[in-house]
Amino acid sequence: MACRISELIIDAADPERLAVFWSEVLGYVEVGREDDGSIEIGPPGVGFGGPQPTLILSPSTDPRPAKLRLHIDVNPTDRDQDAELERLLALGARPADVGQDGTENWHVLTDPEGNEFCLLHARIAPV
Known part of the structure; x- marks a missing residue:
């Protein structure tokens, strides 16, 4: 048995802006919003659990410390x-x-x- 990537979470100062950007880049659509301001985007008609991972843009005020490791x-x-x-x-x-x-x-x-x-x-x- 193995795992597969189902979601990627990206901390964002402006989740709405990044959701729009990444939706355009990947051809994704919004598939959900949470009360904390998180926005999930994914493939149209599929969303979470499909063959491609969804992205969750999660609100954060933490400054980015350095180059990302991923x-x-x-x-x-x-x-x-x-x-x-x-x-x-x-x-x-x-x-x-x-x-x-x-x-x-x-x-x-x-x-x-x-x-x-x-x-x-x-x-x-x-x-």
């Missing part, structure tokens, strides 16, 4: 990497320098709150 990687599904990079930048992603040497075939970006994620090169089929 980050999300995303792959384009319906366009090449350059076109997807353009789309992500238009949504509010920003390039980030975490020590790349320029030979990588991925782009390091941050979401609107500065959380790092990578746009990988390979185009994969949508789930």
